[in-house]
Each structure stands twice: as structure tokens, then as C-alpha cells.
Amino acid sequence: GQIQNQSCCYSPGSKVSWKIENSVLPQRTKISPDLVDKLESLALVDFGNQEGVNCLEEAIRFADQLHVVNTDGVEPMDSVLENSAALRWRDDNLKLDDCAWELLQLATDTVEEYFVSTQGQSLAAQSELPLTLKQVSQF
Amino acid sequence: MAASSSGNRILFPPQMVGVVGLEIHAQIHAASKLFSSSGVRFSAPPNSLVACFDASLPGTLPVLNRRCVEASVMTGLALNCTINRKSLFDRKHYFYADMPAGYQITQQRLPIAVNGSLTYSYLGGRKRNQVVTKNVRIKQIQLEQDSGKSLHDDHRNQTLIDLNRAGVGLMEVVMEADMECGEEAAAAVRELQLILQTLGTCYGNMAEGQLRVDANVSVHRPGEPLGVRTEVKNINSARYVAKAIDYEIQRQMEVLDTGGTILNETRAFDSKSGFMPEPNLPPLFVYESVASVPAGVDPTQVVVIDRLKAILPELPGVKRAQLVEEYGLLPEHSFTLVNEVGLMDYFERVIQKTKAEPRKVIGWVIKELLGNLNQNGLRLTQSPISSEALAELLNILESGHISTSAAKVVFQEMWKLPEKSVKQLVAELDLELISDQEQILQICRRVVDAHPEEVRVIRAGNKKVLNKLMGIVQKETKGRTDPLQVRRILEEMTS
Numbered sequence: 093g094q095i096q097n098q099s100c101c102y103s104p105g106s107k108v109s110w111k112i113e114n115s116v117l118p119q120r121t122k123i124s125p126d127l128v129d130k131l132e133s134l135a136l137v138d139f140g141n142q143e144g145v146n147c148l149e150e151a152i153r154f155a156d157q158l159h160v161v162n163t164d165g166v167e168p169m170d171s172v173l174e175n176s177a178a179l180r181w182r183d184d185n186l187k188l189d190d191c192a193w194e195l196l197q198l199a200t201d202t203v204e205e206y207f208v209s210t211q212g213q214s215l216a217a218q219s220e221l222p223l224t225l226k227q228v229s230q231f
Numbered sequence: 232m233a234a235s236s237s238g239n240r241i242l243f244p245p246q247m248v249g250v251v252g253l254e255i256h257a258q259i260h261a262a263s264k265l266f267s268s269s270g271v272r273f274s275a276p277p278n279s280l281v282a283c284f285d286a287s288l289p290g291t292l293p294v295l296n297r298r299c300v301e302a303s304v305m306t307g308l309a310l311n312c313t314i315n316r317k318s319l320f321d322r323k324h325y326f327y328a329d330m331p332a333g334y335q336i337t338q339q340r341l342p343i344a345v346n347g348s349l350t351y352s353y354l355g356g357r358k359r360n361q362v363v364t365k366n367v368r369i370k371q372i373q374l375e376q377d378s379g380k381s382l383h384d385d386h387r388n389q390t391l392i393d394l395n396r397a398g399v400g401l402m403e404v405v406m407e408a409d410m411e412c413g414e415e416a417a418a419a420v421r422e423l424q425l426i427l428q429t430l431g432t433c434y435g436n437m438a439e440g441q442l443r444v445d446a447n448v449s450v451h452r453p454g455e456p457l458g459v460r461t462e463v464k465n466i467n468s469a470r471y472v473a474k475a476i477d478y479e480i481q482r483q484m485e486v487l488d489t490g491g492t493i494l495n496e497t498r499a500f501d502s503k504s505g506f507m508p509e510p511n512l513p514p515l516f517v518y519e520s521v522a523s524v525p526a527g528v529d530p531t532q533v534v535v536i537d538r539l540k541a542i543l544p545e546l547p548g549v550k551r552a553q554l555v556e557e558y559g560l561l562p563e564h565s566f567t568l569v570n571e572v573g574l575m576d577y578f579e580r581v582i583q584k585t586k587a588e589p590r591k592v593i594g595w596v597i598k599e600l601l602g603n604l605n606q607n608g609l610r611l612t613q614s615p616i617s618s619e620a621l622a623e624l625l626n627i628l629e630s631g632h633i634s635t636s637a638a639k640v641v642f643q644e645m646w647k648l649p650e651k652s653v654k655q656l657v658a659e660l661d662l663e664l665i666s667d668q669e670q671i672l673q674i675c676r677r678v679v680d681a682h683p684e685e686v687r688v689i690r691a692g693n694k695k696v697l698n699k700l701m702g703i704v705q706k707e708t709k710g711r712t713d714p715l716q717v718r719r720i721l722e723e724m725t726s
Binding site: 134136170171173174177178179180181182183184185186187188189190191193196203204205206207208209 | 262270276296382514515525
């Protein structure tokens with residue numbers, strides 16, 4: 093699809109197309125620098141330049157078209173496969189392959205068959221007990 | 232004041248109580264992982280059980296393991312839950328090195344089972360011999376992926392990642408905040424563990440990380456609003472469940488008592504709303520009965536609740552009630568039998584081989600056997616006394632060849648010398664009951680004659696002193712006399 097100045101239009105081919113005037117759409121969302129920072133830390137994606145911000149704002153604009161649709165009483169779908177036969181499953185069988193070995197070969201950095209995590213990312217240090225075991229055992 | 236399970240007294244400010252909820256992660260006992268066919272094993276070489284999907288390589292997709300669904304449905308049934316015929320999978324986004332995809336597949340919106348309950352007990356009262364029974368509501372059970380493991384190497388400032396555990400199926404069991412202290416929480420966890428082990432859906436070995444407990448703890452005065460919650464995370468030892476929770480309750484009470492406020496450090500995740508539906512997995516359907524499986528779907532390929540209901544084994548609560556009914560045991564005894572690994576089987580094996588009454592046998596199994604095992608830090612499998620040997624001892628006691636006190640002496644010797652037979656020990660220790668009536672009368676006569684002062688006191692009305700004379704006779708005969716008989720004789724002689 094493309095977004096033009098006066099309206100949004102989409103033409104996948106000759107069969108289906110639509111055109112929505114800008115005037116019926118909500119106000120265009122501007123991404124503030126603070127929001128860029130927050131999104132960058134949440135998504136771990138570096139997009140904090142003009143081109144990146146423009147791209148994001150255009151994507152939001154494209155999605156704004158949904159506001160024109162009347163969705164009263166309609167449950168949103170999160171999968172088009174909603175009938176009961178859609179989910180395929182497998183038996184609890186072990187499959188032995190060399191995938192693990194191949195994956196280790198792919199890694200740039202390993203230490204004795206462990207992958208090494210890159211530092212410098214904002215990874216939360218979780219699962220630390222607020223208590224030390226020594227404190228608890230003395231209780 | 233109330234006692235914590237660790238025996239310490241928690242000093243409660245007037246009427247403050249603890250409020251404890253639990254989130255328990257139980258690793259599903261299965262051959263393969265939740266969404267991939269790599270194996271599930273503790274202590275395998277690092278990164279040896281990793282499929283391409285587990286490492287989140289592009290182009291891989293999740294394929295649900297039916298065994299995991301069955302396990303979660305069975306667990307839901309055992310916990311009196313409503314099984315959701317339709318449940319959904321979601322992605323929970325957060326970044327951590329041991330989760331390569333950047334999200335965990337879980338069931339946040341609509342989990343497989345909801346609204347259940349768990350009845351649990353513990354031994355309370357002053358002497359810890361009264362069965363206290365409580366109930367906790369089960370909010371839900373959800374299927375989700377386990378993460379890999381990280382080892383922090385602070386020395387070299389790096390983190391080492393092992394993905395063997397990444398993608399293993401978990402059942403997260405959420406228990407509402409119906410518990411008040413560490414002892415209740417620990418008892419609830421123990422009962423859940425027993426149920427899961429009985430079902431075979433999780434082996435519950437906490438040391439191997441198969442069962443992990445997160446506790447949500449707050450304090451308040453009943454009637455007042457709930458206090459600020461803190462989380463005690465990743466408790467992976469049965470002993471520390473109670474201790475860690477009680478410690479946190481105590482800490483919060485002290486903070487509040489001195490006018491401070493409780494800080495909630497976690498729960499930051501919820502405010503970021505990192506959930507979205509899992510687009511690669513359509514809704515999960517399970518069916519009530521074979522009849523309700525739609526046409527065109529192979530009933531052998533789907534999960535049918537009735538089929539699972541039919542194969543549910545006998546749960547611990549039922550076993551306890553049966554023991555009480557079949558053997559006339561006290562509730563606290565049947566509780567201990569089911570609670571200790573293997574003890575019920577041991578007890579039943581002894582019962583089979585002895586004529587002694589179950590009520591007598593239980594005393595020996597719990598007081599003597601279990602008591603000694605606990606004192607020496609041994610598990611039942613390490614017991615020097617087998618069920619056959621104990622049965623033999625009880626038979627000799629029943630047949631009147633030795634007294635009860637002598638039997639206890641023999642028991643201790645059996646413990647030290649398991650290779651010797653019971654008969655051998657009884658003979659070696661010379662503990663057979665004296666059968667010669669004349670000999671017993673003579674000994675009693677001698678003791679009575681040697682203690683005129685005591686006899687006078689007894690004749691004056693203080694019958695308790697008779698016990699002292701009995702003790703002397705027992706000592707002289709090295710416990711080889713029947714106490715009842717001796718008492719009769721002495722009573723006659725001092726009347």
C-alpha cells in the first residue's frame with residue numbers, strides 16, 4: 093500500500109481497492125524523542141533517526157484507517173484459524189538430530205559448550221532472591 | 232504470638248496477619264518439550280538438548296506436544312478446576328539472554344484450567360500432632376515454556392547460556408492469597424507435590440528445579456485493605472518455602488511497625504503490557520467426551536476429558552481416608568504415612584507379615600522407625616531395618632517372648648547390626664521374658680524386702696511409689712518381665 097497526501101489507498105491488484113480521505117482519520121501521531129527512547133529500550137531496536145521515526149509514524153498512519161470501521165459488537169480475531177481442527181499437535185516423541193551441535197558452531201562466542209551472552213544490553217537481572225540464604229537459615 | 236514452622240516465634244504487632252499467594256511452576260514430565268521434539272533431561276551436557284525452534288532460529292514454528300495438554304488437564308481435574316474447552320496462547324515479551332525468542336509462549340488471556348481448589352493439611356497444635364486442614368483456591372493453571380539457564384561469570388563479566396531447559400513444558404499453578412504464613416504455604420506446596428507425583432504429570436523434585444515456587448507476600452490487619460505485595464522468587468527447596476515466606480512477613484511487619492512503607496520492586500512488567508496473542512498457534516480445543524468431538528476430527532488424535540477422568544489415580548486425600556478406615560488409624564498417623572515418601576508401602580508390608588494390630592504397628596513405624604531415621608538424617612530407602620525385620624520383631628513381641636521395653640532395646644541393636652537376625656539378637660542380648668513364675672516372685676519379694684520405707688508409703692495410700700518399685704524390678708531383670716504381671720504381684724505384696 094501507499095500513503096499519499098490527500099488520502100490513503102491500497103490496490104493489491106485490479107480486484108480490491110479502497111480510498112479513505114485524510115479528513116475522516118484522527119490526528120496524525122507524532123513520536124516524541126522520549127517515546128523513541130522508551131520504544132528503543134522495550135524493543136531493543138535502534139531506530140532513533142529521522143528516517144526511522146518517519147517510518148514508524150507512517151505505519152501508525154496506515155493503521156489509523158481502522159478507526160473508520162464500525163466494530164461495535166465485533167470480537168477481534170487474533171487468528172484466522174479459529175475452527176477446532178486447526179491446531180496440529182504431535183506425539184510426545186523424542187527426535188534426535190544434530191541441531192544442537194550445529195547451533196554451537198554458528199555461535200561467534202562459546203565457552204565449553206555454553207553460549208556467551210553479549211554485554212552492554214539492558215537486560216534485567218531477574219531471579220535474585222531479595223534475601224540471602226544465610227539470612228533465611230539464621231531465622 | 233504464633234509459631235512459624237521453623238519453630239521460631241513470629242512477633243506479630245497486634246492482630247497483623249500475613250497474606251500469602253503462590254505461583255508454582257511445575258515442569259511437565261514428558262519425553263520432549265512443549266513445542267519442539269528435543270529431549271527433557273536434567274544434567275545433560277550443556278546445549279545438547281536444543282532444537283532449532285528452542286534457539287529461536289528464523290523459520291521455525293511451535294508444534295504443541297499433546298502429552299503436555301493431557302498433563303495439564305489431568306492436573307486441572309485433580310485440583311477440581313473447570314477445564315476450558317477452548318484456551319489460547321500468548322506471547323509474553325521481555326528480554327533475557329536465556330530466552331532467545333525475546334518472548335515466552337504462555338496462556339495469559341484464557342488458560343487451560345481455572346477456578347479450582349486444593350485441600351491441604353499440616354500437623355499443628357502445641358504438640359504438632361493435630362491435623363489442621365485448610366483450603367486454598369486455585370485461580371488457574373496455564374501451559375507455558377520454561378526458559379534456558381544462565382550462569383553469571385562475574386569474574387569475566389559475562390553470562391553463559393545453556394538452552395537445554397528452554398522450551399520445556401511448564402504448568403503454572405496460581406494459588407490465591409488464602410494462606411497466612413510460611414507453614415500453610417509449605418503444606419500447600421507439599422500437597423500439590425504429592426498430587427502431581429501421584430498423577431505422574433510432574434515428578435516435583437525441587438532440587439532439580441522441577442517444582443519452583445514464587446510467593447506473593449503482604450501483611451495487614453484483618454478487615455483493613457491488603458498491604459503492598461512483595462515477591463519472593465524462585466524458591467527451590469521445600470525447607471525454604473516456609474522460612475523464606477516467614478522471614479518476609481516478619482520483615483514487612485517490622486518495617487510497618489517502625490513507620491516505614493513496603494516497596495514493591497517487581498510487577499514492573501505488568502505496566503509495560505508486553506503481551507500479545509501468539510499468532511502461530513490457533514486456539515486449543517479439548518473435548519468433554521468422544522461424542523462431542525466434531526465430525527471429521529479423529530478422536531484418537533484429540534484430548535478427551537472423560538478419557539482422562541477415567542484414568543485418574545487415587546489421590547493422596549483418598550489414600551489417607553482409606554488408611555483411617557481400613558486400619559483404624561488416627562488422622563495424624565495416616566497424614567504422616569502419606570506425607571513421608573514410601574512410608575505407607577512400608578507400613579502395609581509390615582501389616583501383611585505380622586499379627587500385631589495396625590494401631591500397634593503404626594506406633595513402631597512412626598515413633599521408632601521414622602523417629603530414628605529423622606534423628607540420623609536418613610531417608611526410608613536407607614533404613615537399616617527392613618519391613619520384614621520389623622514384622623519379625625513385632626511377632627516375637629506379640630507372642631509374649633519379650634516385653635515392650637526389651638523390644639525397643641532389640642530395635643536399637645537391629646539398627647546397629649542389620650546383618651543379624653532378630654532371633655539372634657534376642658538370644659544374644661538375653662532378653663527373653665522370664666517364664667519361671669517362681670523366679671519372678673522371688674525377685675519381687677527381694678525388692679519389696681529391700682525397700683521397707685517405700686512399702687510403708689504405698690500402704691499409707693501413695694500408690695505412685697509403686698512405679699519406683701516396678702522400675703527396680705525391671706532393672707534387675709533387664710526388662711525381661713511383663714510389666715502388668717509385675718505390677719499385680721507388687722500390688723499384692725504391698726497391700
